[in-house]
Amino acid sequence: xxxxxxxLRNVSKRFPGPSGEIVxxxxxxxxxxxxxxxxxxxxxxxxxxTTSLRMIAGFELPTAGEIYIHDRPMGHTPPYKxxxxxVFQNYALFPHMTIGQNVGFGLEMQGVDPKEIKRxxxxxxxxxxxxxxxKRMARQLSGGQQQRVALARALVNHPEVLLLDExxxxxxxxxxxxxxxxxKRLQREVxxxxxxxxxxxxxxxxxxxxxxxxxxGNVLQMGAASEIYEKPNCRxxxxxIGETNFLDGVVKAQTxxxxxxxxxxxxxCRATADEGSQxxxxxxxxxxxxxxxLGIRPWQGADNIYDGRVEEVVYIGTDTHYTVVLAGDQxxxxxxxxxxxxxxxxxxIGDAVKxxxxxxxxxxxxx
Amino acid sequence: MAIEQPALRVDAxxxxxxxxxxxxxxxxxxMTVLLVVPLLIIGVNSFAQRGPDNAIIYNFSLNNYLRLLGxxxxxxxxxxxxxxxxxxxxxxxQSTVLVILVGYPLAYFIARAPRRQRNFWLFLVxxxxxxxxxxxxxxxxxxxxxQGVLNSLLGWFAGxxxxxxxxxDLYPSDLAVLICMVYxxxxxxxxxxxxxxxxxxxxxxxxxxDLGANAWHTFWRVTFxxxxxxxxxxxxxxxxxxxxxxxVSDILGxxxxxxxxxxxxRQFLDARDPVFGSAATIVLMVLTLAVTLxxxxxxxxxxxxxxx
Amino acid sequence: xxxxxSPWLLIVTALVYVFLYAPIIVLIVFSFNASRTNVVFEGxxxxxxxxxxxxxxxxxxxxxxxxxxxxxxxxxxASTLASTAIGTMAALALQRYKFPGKAYSExxxxxxxxxxxxxxxxxxxxxxxxxxxxxxNTFGLTGDNRLSLGLGTVILSHIAFSVPFVALVVRARLxxxxxxxxxxxxxxYANEWTTFWRVTLxxxxxxxxxxxxxxxxxxxxxxIITFFTTxxxxxxxxxxVYGLLRRVTTPELNAxxxxxxxxxxxxxxLSQLAGRRSEAH
Numbered sequence: 035x036x037x038x039x040x041x042l043r044n045v046s047k048r049f050p051g052p053s054g055e056i057v058x059x060x061x062x063x064x065x066x067x068x069x070x071x072x073x074x075x076x077x078x079x080x081x082x083x084t085t086s087l088r089m090i091a092g093f094e095l096p097t098a099g100e101i102y103i104h105d106r107p108m109g110h111t112p113p114y115k116x117x118x119x120x121v122f123q124n125y126a127l128f129p130h131m132t133i134g135q136n137v138g139f140g141l142e143m144q145g146v147d148p149k150e151i152k153r154x155x156x157x158x159x160x161x162x163x164x165x166x167x168x169k170r171m172a173r174q175l176s177g178g179q180q181q182r183v184a185l186a187r188a189l190v191n192h193p194e195v196l197l198l199d200e201x202x203x204x205x206x207x208x209x210x211x212x213x214x215x216x217x218k219r220l221q222r223e224v225x226x227x228x229x230x231x232x233x234x235x236x237x238x239x240x241x242x243x244x245x246x247x248x249x250x251g252n253v254l255q256m257g258a259a260s261e262i263y264e265k266p267n268c269r270x271x272x273x274x275i276g277e278t279n280f281l282d283g284v285v286k287a288q289t290x291x292x293x294x295x296x297x298x299x300x301x302x303c304r305a306t307a308d309e310g311s312q313x314x315x316x317x318x319x320x321x322x323x324x325x326x327x328l329g330i331r332p333w334q335g336a337d338n339i340y341d342g343r344v345e346e347v348v349y350i351g352t353d354t355h356y357t358v359v360l361a362g363d364q365x366x367x368x369x370x371x372x373x374x375x376x377x378x379x380x381x382x383i384g385d386a387v388k389x390x391x392x393x394x395x396x397x398x399x400x401x
Numbered sequence: 402m403a404i405e406q407p408a409l410r411v412d413a414x415x416x417x418x419x420x421x422x423x424x425x426x427x428x429x430x431x432m433t434v435l436l437v438v439p440l441l442i443i444g445v446n447s448f449a450q451r452g453p454d455n456a457i458i459y460n461f462s463l464n465n466y467l468r469l470l471g472x473x474x475x476x477x478x479x480x481x482x483x484x485x486x487x488x489x490x491x492x493x494x495q496s497t498v499l500v501i502l503v504g505y506p507l508a509y510f511i512a513r514a515p516r517r518q519r520n521f522w523l524f525l526v527x528x529x530x531x532x533x534x535x536x537x538x539x540x541x542x543x544x545x546x547x548q549g550v551l552n553s554l555l556g557w558f559a560g561x562x563x564x565x566x567x568x569x570d571l572y573p574s575d576l577a578v579l580i581c582m583v584y585x586x587x588x589x590x591x592x593x594x595x596x597x598x599x600x601x602x603x604x605x606x607x608x609x610x611d612l613g614a615n616a617w618h619t620f621w622r623v624t625f626x627x628x629x630x631x632x633x634x635x636x637x638x639x640x641x642x643x644x645x646x647x648x649v650s651d652i653l654g655x656x657x658x659x660x661x662x663x664x665x666x667r668q669f670l671d672a673r674d675p676v677f678g679s680a681a682t683i684v685l686m687v688l689t690l691a692v693t694l695x696x697x698x699x700x701x702x703x704x705x706x707x708x709x
Numbered sequence: 710x711x712x713x714x715s716p717w718l719l720i721v722t723a724l725v726y727v728f729l730y731a732p733i734i735v736l737i738v739f740s741f742n743a744s745r746t747n748v749v750f751e752g753x754x755x756x757x758x759x760x761x762x763x764x765x766x767x768x769x770x771x772x773x774x775x776x777x778x779x780x781x782x783x784x785x786x787a788s789t790l791a792s793t794a795i796g797t798m799a800a801l802a803l804q805r806y807k808f809p810g811k812a813y814s815e816x817x818x819x820x821x822x823x824x825x826x827x828x829x830x831x832x833x834x835x836x837x838x839x840x841x842x843x844x845x846n847t848f849g850l851t852g853d854n855r856l857s858l859g860l861g862t863v864i865l866s867h868i869a870f871s872v873p874f875v876a877l878v879v880r881a882r883l884x885x886x887x888x889x890x891x892x893x894x895x896x897x898y899a900n901e902w903t904t905f906w907r908v909t910l911x912x913x914x915x916x917x918x919x920x921x922x923x924x925x926x927x928x929x930x931x932x933i934i935t936f937f938t939t940x941x942x943x944x945x946x947x948x949x950v951y952g953l954l955r956r957v958t959t960p961e962l963n964a965x966x967x968x969x970x971x972x973x974x975x976x977x978x979l980s981q982l983a984g985r986r987s988e989a990h
Contacts, residue, residue: 091896112900126892128890128894143898417806421811424801424806425803428798428872433817436832442832507722507725525726529732531973531977539954539958540733540966544731546748549748642826645827646825646827652954665831669937682828685828689823
């Protein structure tokens with residue numbers, strides 16, 4: 035029983051750029067995607083996620099390394115011989131065929147009996163809640179509907195792996211959120227491995243079992259959503275996922291996993307280092323704090339308390355973000371929930387406040 | 402589109418290159434035999450000499466070109482052929498300018514008409530184009546000649562007001578040729594201009610108005626510059642054929658109006674001086690290409706106006 | 710959306726449309742002229758069996774004309790078929806592949822568009838003369854066996870100038886083509902060949918049809934190139950009309966023009982309606 039649905043071993047992709055130079059889109063990437071999981075590749079444009087997806091699909095061939103699907107090396111296999119199907123960013127529905135013909139196309143190519151094609155196509159359309167749309171043409175459907183047709187068209191073939199290339203990008207916000215949950219539900223129902231590419235980190239965290247964060251052709255961190263969020267291993271990941279405060283500091287001492295530092299402006303800080311991570315006194319490090327872990331409401335037993343002045347207040351509905359300026363001209367963004375039934379603001383611009391932070395919420399980043 | 406689409410497939414399998422070659426083979430062969438080779442022959446012939454009985458003697462000679470320039474005989478400058486060239490250029494220039502002036506309002510009208518009507522107005526422009534070229538020239542004879550429609554109408558009008566009227570002597574004449582040229586090529590200019598004008602989003606007009614521009618300013622600062630690609634494309638579609646025309650001048654211009662096209666036609670079919678005709682052909686081709694290249698370089702490529 | 714349409718614009722536009730259609734109207738009206746010399750309109754003709762349509766009936770009896778018409782259509786049909794096929798292949802090759810000599814193919818393809826037709830006509834004439842002269846002399850052909858200008862050379866010449874236009878039109882269509890659809894087909898187990906026939910071709914088909922229509926039109930209407938490359942048996946309608954113009958012009962010519970205009974109008978109308986109906990579905 036193959037352990038991994040998809041495996042990339044030392045895969046690189048290089049191609050000539052516009053001015054003749056060599057562009058490395060994917061740099062020596064090794065990744066294992068487990069059977070039946072919802073796996074996302076996340077990163078900004080140009081990070082190599084789409085190229086990697088296309089290499090799994092077979093539309094690009096790796097310049098180096100090998101791709102395995104259920105332990106079978108893909109080599110130079112063309113896309114039409116690979117047991118994977120793709121949902122394209124702009125859906126790529128065949129404009130000259132009906133929805134039914136679109137959905138049944140893959141089955142037709144595999145020589146399935148026409149009656150069987152009809153049956154399975156109807157089933158697939160039902161699954162994406164578009165039953166009865168067989169005779170319509172793609173242009174008559176809305177974006178969301180076209181997207182579901184693309185999904186049905188891929189899933190009806192029972193591929194070993196389903197690849198999705200930013201499929202929700204063209205949808206408006208509400209529809210996108212609906213589709214995110216829909217896709218998650220579908221994946222659990224069907225049980226197929228989904229490999230999902232997106233630049234929207236909230237989307238990736240919402241839907242995925244595991245996420246690979248990529249930048250400039252490299253995989254920076256791979257793990258469960260909570261792990262990526264709570265324990266980013268480098269500045270890029272910490273910055274890209276959610277919102278983070280970064281404070282520069284110098285190490286004073288380390289005891290076990292507790293680290294004492296001095297931040298700019300002479301402020302003391304009690305922070306936590308990752309397990310097994312060693313720092314030396316005098317070392318320059320960065321401390322990360324998630325805004326929602328900070329507070330301007332006083333709480334007992336906070337390890338770090340800082341005085342500051344509110345610079346900006348942004349009301350988001352469920353939360354309010356306060357930007358507080360500390361000594362040494364450092365800024366902390368604090369996120370407080372608006373759980374006051376009377377919706378009273380906690381502070382206004384210019385007010386003097388204190389920011390409370392727990393030791394565990396202050397993480398030391400050595401990178 | 403996927404954001405990171407790589408520009409080239411450096412590892413494209415070599416068999417697709419063969420597919421490309423095979424697909425392009427028929428057209429390459431066709432064009433080489435029917436276009437490139439003839440042009441080469443003409444080029445070579447233009448430097449040859451005319452022998453007795455219209456044979457071609459392949460001795461290198463610049464005589465044909467010198468005759469065109471009028472300096473074949475030492476001491477005299479025969480401006481006959483240069484005159485013909487200039488007359489052709491002048492006609493092409495006049496035609497182009499007039500076609501732009503006459504066609505622009507129409508193109509603008511259609512472009513700004515309600516979307517559902519546009520096809521109809523365009524259709525009306527295209528119908529005359531689909532009738533035969535020569536027949537349309539004939540129609541102008543009927544209109545412009547001494548007892549033709551135009552003079553009849555004008556005479557009738559003058560009669561209404563009791564004014565004396567002498568028929569306009571329009572056929573045959575230079576003017577008749579020009580009028581017919583403008584008529585023939587109007588649709589060729591209207592179409593590309595329309596394509597460019599149509600691409601101008603309505604919101605641009607609204608933005609200009611919002612920023613205080615009146616109709617005049619809006620036209621010169623917004624509409625006209627954006628319609629330039631269409632005008633460039635149309636100019637090429639008009640200028641090139643007019644430069645090479647000979648039928649219109651033959652039919653409507655009588656014996657007096659001789660253009661480069663007529664000259665070439667006569668050398669090859671009447672006077673039977675193929676080497677001289679070859680030289681004239683080469684000159685025409687080079688001239689046309691030069692003007693076209695200069696024009697497209699200066700005003701940007703007209704490819705955008707072509708694509709629809 | 711309300712738009713202020715300047716009255717000047719409307720007046721000028723109307724005038725230009727009048728200018729465009731005046732010759733057409735004149736042609737049609739005079740095809741009913743009673744006067745044989747057809748200089749002045751002398752009332753509606755009423756002669757023979759067809760009455761007012763006398764000149765139209767005369768057309769049918771004109772054997773030369775009927776032959777010319779037949780030639781015109783056979784030339785157009787033949788050259789359209791060939792040039793559409795060759796032009797579409799060329800467009801695909803140039804738009805999607807890289808191969809040695811591509812620049813040459815591309816340039817040689819587009820030359821006919823940027824040179825005056827007379828240059829091409831003369832070139833073809835020179836080529837045929839040289840080629841036929843050589844073949845006739847080498848193989849000692851005489852009489853009816855001699856290769857000479859005629860219908861065949863006309864067809865070949867028409868193909869030559871039609872192909873670049875077909876290629877241009879099809880290529881424009883290909884440029885807007887979303888390759889993702891082809892990738893989707895391959896993703897769904899169709900190999901390159903199947904993808905082309907089942908996906909690519911149907912999608913570019915309207916473009917190919919436009920190209921074919923363009924080639925057909927160009928061929929029907931061509932005068933200059935036909936003029937230089939035709940011979941006995943290769944007379945097409947435009948050549949025939951030109952010949953008539955140099956001789957005697959009766960309203961018969963107008964009748965021909967009218968028939969031509971009506972046919973064109975009807976065909977264009979039908980194609981417009983057909984286009985609209987396929988969009989509505």
